[in-house]
Amino acid sequence: MRSVVAASAAGTVFEWYDFFIFAILTSIISRHFYVGLPDAQAFIFTLLTFAVGFIVRPLGALIFGKMGDTKGRKGTFLITITMMGLATVAIGLLPDYAWLETNVGPGAGVIAPILLVLCRILQGFALGGEYGGAVIYVAEHAPASKRGYHTSWIQTSAALGLLAALGVTLLTRSLMGEEAFRDWGWRVPFLVSFGLLVVSLWIRLSLEESPAFKRMQAEGKATKSIYVESFLRWNTLKIVLLALFSIMMAQGVVWYTGNFYTQFFLERLLKLPAIDVNILMIGVTSVSAVLYVFFGWLSDKVGRKPVMAFGMGLMLVAYFPGFHLLTQSANPQLARAQQAAPVVVVADPASCSLQLDLTGGAAQFGRACDILKGVLAN
Template identity: 45%
Template sequence: MAEAAVNGQREPTEKEIRMVIAASSAGTVFEWYDFFIYGTLAGLIGAAFFPSDNETLEILLVWAGFAVGFGFRPLGAILFGFLGDRLGRKYTFLVTVTLMGIATAGVGLIPSAASIGLAAPLIVICLRILQGLALGGEYGGAAIYVAEHAPPEKRGFYTSFIQASVAGGFVLSILVVISCRALIPADDFAAWGWRIPFLLSIVLLGISLWMRLKLSESPVFQAMKAAGETSANPFTESLTYPGNPKRIFVALFGITGVLTTIWYTAFFFGLSFLRGPMRVDESLVEWMVLIAGTIAMSFYIVVGKWSDKVGRKKPIIIGAIASLALLFPIFWGIGALANPGLEASSRAAPVTVNGEQCEYDPFAEVQASPCGRALQDLTALGVPYAIGEDSAPSLAIGTETYDYADLPDDTRRAIVQGWLETNGYDFTRQTPPVVSILGIIGLLLVLGVLSALTYGSVAALLSEMFPARIRYSSMSIPYHIGAGYLGGFLPLIAGYIVAMTGDAYSGLWYTMAVVGFGLIVAWWGLPDGPPRDFEDSERDPPVSPAMP
């Protein structure tokens, strides 16, 4: 490795590099599994810890808890970035994986809200905070550790295994849930079996620690420490190092903003879209996402290797442009294949709601008006609607009109559902034909390709953008601000937009906005041409030769 050789350090052997990649990737898979299992089991977590008569509020509270963990990732990036640049890469991500495993297992041990009341969701939020802190240190440590062992001409290829491991964590969470559902009766799984995937984290933690304890410190860090060149205050230096503010801005919006919103749209929005508005059988959804996600993991490696030849910028730009062009058509296609009857019913018998104060607040336990309650019911049922201008309370379904004003609260939704079924709507769980299932998997794979294009080369790119002495902090801070806030809040924001509009596809506009802005920043700020190391020596100016 170039940096190591300059400082007189022995270059790692191929066998050592394979062990580095395997241990770092396995730890990353396990840690992201711990984080994603919460989202994979969102419905059951909502029932256990955030129960509400408003089903939309219940799931939004789950996504709010999901977002809280992401919100603390930047703080974890600052804390563990400081430790990683001061004390070393290896021991820092040993701490992060331990913290993540303990926090995840803790979720599986919390009594439900029915048992301990408000304490249950508060404990969940606290554990999500710990998970967020841990994850804030994990990705940067694993990515840098591999990058600093890799020869420059293979850095994109070797670090792409870390990128694939993030998808691998999501795939593992789906696989574990499917296995538990197969072994545990449905009622028991809903009552207590959903806790097993969380408790499994203890086993995964043990495997990860065993593998990572076999590793030695990064050769680049060893050389810096031996030469006394480690940073005294990596956080401050990351913000003041010449050229770093621009690089951090580009890393935040032009790299992370793009990759993270596409990633969560492809996997989490796709998962909730099929389970929710499209009403596809949950087990079938999990199998389709599992198959697509498993195959998609290989795309990250292909893109990482490709970036070693064409540079890091080209795949990101292509992926961002393709995402802006294809996201809506892909989801329209998924919807048409998953539940064609819903689209046909909404065309044949469109729903219009009239009434005073016809506003819906997804975060309200009880809506302020009868019209708001009608909108709540339609949202929970996944039925698109329009709001009319008539002040008289009425629900128009095609050519039929119904008065919802005096419906009793305990049977209101069932009555509204009955009206809709009378006019051709079908609320049974859907099992599409095999051809349609294959088509959905194919479209999910296209989403996987878009994600790989914007994500596969990122670990190498971020490692090359920043000087070694502050690399852990400099790349972790923008990455986790972007992933934490732009990506982590995507399920909550997209869910809120869908609830407010009644349009199952409207949440995609959030992704479009973030990717659109990120594309402009990436085009302006990312280096063109073949990959190049960041040079930090007394002979050269302290700016990256790869930056314009």
């Protein structure tokens, strides 16, 4: 059981590392691939590129889930992990906007963000199949009384993948300096993925098919109409809908707000140095990795529902005061200024624009109110 969990989690750590490294470097990637746009707008486009990976994850889950049920977990694991690794290395090798404009010709720079989006599509597609498959593989090996504990190690792999991504970024940043890192060193964490891919493939090749899958094959119980049974029959569709709307939506909000929006908030809004943000997130993520295992173990004792309800309730209670505390701790001058000296802009509303143009820069934001709002926001 230990080797099953270790091998499954190790491969999943690698996949999360690949998926998360993009989010950590969003502010730098925006300057290389969305050149010519206002800073805030370029950042929004980069976040949307990150979001593309989530849009295709359900498709990857559907396709690779069916492959795992019909062809086996092991082969599916090897395909998803290879796809993720190659897409991540490709991001580290992509020509950026400026290089294409200089070496290919005017107008060629637009190819850079297109290639970036394609790589993110492949990453999301691969992770959609990998993560669910790893959880199922471990669950099929685990005894019923310890299923929460054993599968919690797969949840921990997400924290460990984030931890690895933060660690590699921090190390690279520290060794080469911020200027070189922003210029070309940001590619290094993506290229490191090749070595992780080799190790992960070696680990995954040692795995055997799960006992449940072997038994299902031997008894001829493998279904031939997976999608029909899952989505066109109410008794199974209602389980899918309940899992999606009552569990996975909450889990997604908790995880990505806590682990990613917090980073953007600290670095871009509170102006905390990037290295300090990396160190802080490494500490928080290390603590969370232990808590995954604890709450997985607890779910075996008291049930899944109370544990999940506790997490969702804690999120609702803690998020707003939590971000206020972050502001007071990371940028106390800003927190005091907001309380003691609030800024009021007096202007004709007709002269104030919404300062976000996702079409590519037609609005100039040159009126007095726009200029003032831009200065205050920065």
